[in-house]
Amino acid sequence: MNIPIALIDAFTSEPFKGNPAAVCLLQEGRNAAWMQRVASEMNQSETAFVVPREDGSYSLRWFTPTVEVDLCGHATMASAHYLWESGHLPTNSQARFHTLSGLLTADLSFEGIMLNFPAEPAVPVTAPEELIQGLGLIPRAVSKNRIDYLVEIDSEDTVRTLQPDFAMLSRVEARGVIVTSKANRGSEYDFVSRAFYPATGCEEDPVTGSAHCALAPYWQRKLRKDDMLAYQASARGGELKLAVVGSRILISGKAVTVLNGHLSV
Incomplete structure (x- = not known):
C-alpha cells in the first residue's frame, strides 16, 4: 500500500526555512500507535495525519516523534497547502479540519494561507x-x-x-x-x-x-x-x-x- 506523504516548510516561502511538517494523507483512519510510529520515523516536530470526511472536510491529528498534541499551527498550514497543491481541494475552497481543539479552518489568498484558530490566553x-x-x-x-x-x-x-x-x-x-x-x-x-x-x-x-x-x-x-x-x-x-x-x-x-x-x- 502506497500512502502519500509530503514534507512541507510552513511560515516561509523559501525551502529549508520556517518549520517543516510531514503531511500524511490517509483514505481512512489508522490507530494512534501506527501514527505515532510514522511520526517517530519522520522525526519532524510534527507529522499531520489528514483523513477526508463525507462532507468535504477533513479529520486532522498531529504527532511529535513521541506524543500526540492537541493543537498545532504549522502542520495545519502544511496540511491545507498540501490539499490545495495536490488538487484534493480547489484553491478557492476553505480547508476545514476537525481536531482535538475543535474546528480549524484555512483560507488561501494572495498573501498566503490564513488559519483561524482559537485564542488560548495565558x-x-x-x-x-x-x-x-x-x-x-x-x-x-x-x-x-x-x-x-x-x-x-x-x-x-x-x-x-x-x-x-x-x-x-x-x-x-x-x-x-x-x-x-x-x-x-x-x-x-x-x-x-x-x-x-x-x-x-x-x-x-x-x-x-x-x-x-x-x-x-x-x-x-x-x-x-x-x-x-x-x-x-x-x-x-x-x-x-x-x-x-x-x-x-x-x-x-x-x-x-x-x-x-x-x-x-
Whole structure:
C-alpha cells in the first residue's frame, strides 16, 4: 500500500526555512500507535495525519516523534497547502479540519494561507523553580494557559541568545515554554519569541502557530493593537501575521513543498 506523504516548510516561502511538517494523507483512519510510529520515523516536530470526511472536510491529528498534541499551527498550514497543491481541494475552497481543539479552518489568498484558530490566553502564575533554572534568568512576567507557559523577558537580544537547560525545562509540567519580548526599537516586528518543547521530543520548535494563540492576546493587551507582525527567532526563523478577532486568532503565512513521496506500509 502506497500512502502519500509530503514534507512541507510552513511560515516561509523559501525551502529549508520556517518549520517543516510531514503531511500524511490517509483514505481512512489508522490507530494512534501506527501514527505515532510514522511520526517517530519522520522525526519532524510534527507529522499531520489528514483523513477526508463525507462532507468535504477533513479529520486532522498531529504527532511529535513521541506524543500526540492537541493543537498545532504549522502542520495545519502544511496540511491545507498540501490539499490545495495536490488538487484534493480547489484553491478557492476553505480547508476545514476537525481536531482535538475543535474546528480549524484555512483560507488561501494572495498573501498566503490564513488559519483561524482559537485564542488560548495565558493567565499570570508563579513560575516553578524548574522554569527559572531551565531558562537561567529572572522573567519580567510568567503566565500559563492550558498548554504552555508564556514568559516575557527583558529584550529581543536576550530572546535570541538564550541557551536553555533543556533537561531542566523538560521537568516543567506543561507542553512547553514560550519566551517572548517586545521587538527592538525600529524593527518591522511587534514582538519576537522562541518556543521550547523538550518534554514532547522537540527541544526548540522553529515556528509555532499554536504558541501565537497565547502570544497574540498577550501582546494585544500590552501593545493595544489587534493586528501584529511577529517573528519567531529560531535558527530557521519564521514570520507570522496576526489578527485578534474576538476569541479567535487569524494566523497568516506561506508554505512550500520540499519533498513528495509515499509510505510503503
